[in-house]
Amino acid sequence: MPIGEAIFTQRAIRRLKSDPIPDDVLETILQAARRAPSGGNLQPWRFLVVRDPELRRQLAECYVAAWWHRRRAMGITKAEDMPRDNSSGMAALYFTTDAEHFSRAPVHILVCNVSQADNVMTACQNLMLAARALGIGSTITRIGEPSDERVHELFSIPPEVDATLCIPLGYPLGKFGDAARKPMSELAFLDRWNQPGPWLDTLLTAR
Amino acid sequence: MPIGEAIFTQRAIRRLKSDPIPDDVLETILQAARRAPSGGNLQPWRFLVVRDPELRRQLAECYVAAWWHRRRAMGITKAEDMPRDNSSGMAALYFTTDAEHFSRAPVHILVCNVSQADNVMTACQNLMLAARALGIGSTITRIGEPSDERVHELFSIPPEVDATLCIPLGYPLGKFGDAARKPMSELAFLDRWNQPGPWLDTLLTAR
Numbered sequence: 071m072p073i074g075e076a077i078f079t080q081r082a083i084r085r086l087k088s089d090p091i092p093d094d095v096l097e098t099i100l101q102a103a104r105r106a107p108s109g110g111n112l113q114p115w116r117f118l119v120v121r122d123p124e125l126r127r128q129l130a131e132c133y134v135a136a137w138w139h140r141r142r143a144m145g146i147t148k149a150e151d152m153p154r155d156n157s158s159g160m161a162a163l164y165f166t167t168d169a170e171h172f173s174r175a176p177v178h179i180l181v182c183n184v185s186q187a188d189n190v191m192t193a194c195q196n197l198m199l200a201a202r203a204l205g206i207g208s209t210i211t212r213i214g215e216p217s218d219e220r221v222h223e224l225f226s227i228p229p230e231v232d233a234t235l236c237i238p239l240g241y242p243l244g245k246f247g248d249a250a251r252k253p254m255s256e257l258a259f260l261d262r263w264n265q266p267g268p269w270l271d272t273l274l275t276a277r
Numbered sequence: 278m279p280i281g282e283a284i285f286t287q288r289a290i291r292r293l294k295s296d297p298i299p300d301d302v303l304e305t306i307l308q309a310a311r312r313a314p315s316g317g318n319l320q321p322w323r324f325l326v327v328r329d330p331e332l333r334r335q336l337a338e339c340y341v342a343a344w345w346h347r348r349r350a351m352g353i354t355k356a357e358d359m360p361r362d363n364s365s366g367m368a369a370l371y372f373t374t375d376a377e378h379f380s381r382a383p384v385h386i387l388v389c390n391v392s393q394a395d396n397v398m399t400a401c402q403n404l405m406l407a408a409r410a411l412g413i414g415s416t417i418t419r420i421g422e423p424s425d426e427r428v429h430e431l432f433s434i435p436p437e438v439d440a441t442l443c444i445p446l447g448y449p450l451g452k453f454g455d456a457a458r459k460p461m462s463e464l465a466f467l468d469r470w471n472q473p474g475p476w477l478d479t480l481l482t483a484r
Contacts, residue, residue: 080312
């Protein structure tokens with residue numbers, strides 16, 4: 071797949087089939103993630119691939135508990151409380167109102183971070199772009215408190231290793247495609263903050 | 278370009294020609310960066326594209342000062358002090374022993390972060406992969422103290438916005454290609470920390 075097609079049709083995919091992901095496909099995805107750049111070539115990432123059904127079921131519980139924990143801190147205690155204009159939050163409800171939707175993903179990848187000094191997002195993005203190119207949907211989910219200790223126990227992850235990021239992978243029920251983004255005029259400046267560049271007229275074209 | 282080729286031949290490119298990057302090429306690179314995913318679709322990134330030669334010269338001074346500031350804190354005060362086995366640090370010397378090497382890049386992109394809650398690395402990775410696909414080399418550099426205030430002043434960046442990451446872009450003098458990475462057996466586990474997966478034998482193949 072051309073890289074442009076992968077980049078411009080990547081979107082968060084949560085509605086997944088339970089069909090398994092073949093070993094060789096998973097290999098390619100992991101190789102792409104491994105190839106990502108990092109500061110000082112530290113490679114702070116470790117990919118904990120979760121395929122065991124019972125572990126995936128428990129991981130889903132951890133995720134749902136942590137997601138609602140953060141929402142309660144915002145005064146959101148049930149799906150009906152979610153502001154309708156928060157499209158990202160509304161979409162997340164698919165995973166968080168039914169843990170089975172989350173655990174249905176045939177593979178979850180915990181992208182762990184063994185460094186305090188760097189982050190793992192270049193590897194996450196390579197991983198998701200390679201998945202997209204292979205017809206597999208993904209999105210980054212965050213676990214964290216109050217599930218953090220349980221996640222570490224479930225997978226025997228050393229306590230000093232960060233294990234908050236989880237990418238569920240699966241063949242999509244829906245379609246890849248466009249995603250809402252701010253207009254380029256809000257995002258890109260030339261030589262000075264807020265100064266428009268020569269490219270802005272064409273850049274505003276939707277893709 | 279196929280996404281696999283872009284991902285598997287991306288490497289840090291610092292030896293750059295001064296040839297300009299056409300507007301339409303820069304547009305495509307910025308569009309790819311804009312398209313990156315972010316938590317809650319916050320899109321915390323702002324791309325400050327630096328083309329003005331005098332600004333690029335001053336930005337290079339900021340970078341070199343900050344890089345040596347961090348090295349001095351490690352007891353490294355000159356190129357000869359750099360451990361030879363630190364290949365990433367050795368490679369960085371090309372930019373940091375001669376500011377003209379850094380300012381020679383025809384375009385620098387300051388990838389600013391307007392959020393405290395998220396990072397900008399998915400956008401950086403999209404940007405660099407799109408650049409790679411278009412034959413343009415890049416690497417992520419970090420500025421920061423003691424140059425931080427000067428960077429904000431040079432480009433009128435609001436003080437609350439993080440402006441430490443800078444990606445120099447240019448057509449390479451050298452070649453794209455492989456990059457050293459840890460073996461997959463150190464990076465990927467199945468269902469349990471440190472437990473090898475079925476893919477490991479083939480994954481160790483160099484690419």
